[in-house]
Amino acid sequence: MTLHVPAPDGRLLEVLLSGPDDGFPLVFHHGTPQAAVPDPLLERAAAERGLRVVAWSRPGYGGSTRRADGATTATVADDAADVAVILDHLGLGEFLSVGWSGGGPRSLACAAVLPDRCRAAVCGVGLVPPAEYDGDIRDGMGEENVAEFTAAMAGSAELTALLEDYAPGVFAATAADVADSLGSLAPPVDRAALTGDLAEVIAATFRRAGEQGIAGWHDDDLTMLRPWGFSVKEIAVPVAVWQGTEDMMVPFAHAEWLAANIPGVHAHFAQGEGHISLFASMPTILDDLLEIAGLR
Structure with a gap:
């Protein structure tokens, strides 16, 4: 089921719902550049655990309206505020x-900004906050x-030029060529994983991400580079960090830093896994998430 939730500033937020109507809500934050599409692997695993998936497209992706300040001052914390709007609706x-x-920082934002509602969060293969990180x-x-x-x-103009060069290959990806569209970002373990439903979903989410051109991708990148609007070092909600050692999109060092700086973190480092295979x-x-949330 797809719906468009109105935000207080007049934007519309695209939301996909799946699973049991009375299931405990599981908010899913897609990567960059992606958008919300049906995902059999996620939805099947969630339904088997009695969870209702609330997947949404961030501003500028799919059918979600771009933020007026997306290219200038929007923060990662603003995406958690949008999640609250969706849940309230x-x-x-x-x-x-x-x-x-790219959804990892948004999951951390939910833990930080909505601690009274977010029971626990997973940051899967997610970026560190550049403003807090002590490296490049x-x-x-x-x-x-x-x-x-x-x-x-370097700035919006430089990013725009690069993304306009990248976009045709990414936004037109099919299951058959999605691995090639990733170039060096897909090591052998990820290329081997890009078959069947997983390849279909990733290609579909790339295509859906480009419905508004590079708007969402552009704003996502700039937003992640700014201060996030919260400190991961002050998160009090249970958080699990998952990372593969062979990841070429988000370096393993990012997960090590998050594990060292998020209080009480549950770190899961998967030897031999990549960004996609994991x-x-x-x-x-999900089993681990339910455990740390105290729901089983």
Whole structure:
């Protein structure tokens, strides 16, 4: 079921619901550049555990209206505020949060900004907050991500030019060629994982992300580079960090830093797994999330 939730500033937020109507809410934050699409792997694992998936497209992606300040001052914490709007519209209170890749910071934002509602959160293969990190976030990334974040650090014009060059290959991806579209960002373990439903979903979410051109992608990158609007060092909600050692999109060092700086974190470091292959562990990830949330 797809709906469009009105935000107080007049924007519309695209939301996909799946699973039992009376299931405990699980908010899913997609990666960058992606948007909310049906995801059999996530939805099946969630339904088997009695969870109702609330997936949403961030501003500028899919059918979600771009923020007026997305390119200038929007923060990661603003995305948690949008989650609260969605939950209020649906009449939902407490929830669990899972974020993957670019969605990882948004999941951490839910834990930080909505501590009275977010029972526990997962940051899966997620970026560190650059304003708090004591290194260069690009160290260890594949060449495409190094180029992307270098352009983002240079400013909107430079980032726009680079993303307009990248966009045609990414936004037109099919299941058959999605691995090639990732270039050096997909090591052998991730290329091997990009088959069946997983390849179909990733290609679909790339295509859906481009419904408004590069708007969401552009704003996502710049938002993640700014101060996030909260400190991960002050999170009091249970958080699990999941990371594969072979990840070329978000370096393993990011997960090590998050594990060292988020209070009480539950760190899961998967030897031999990549950025994409680790997603196949979603049943285990959800079991762990329910455990740390005190829901089983």
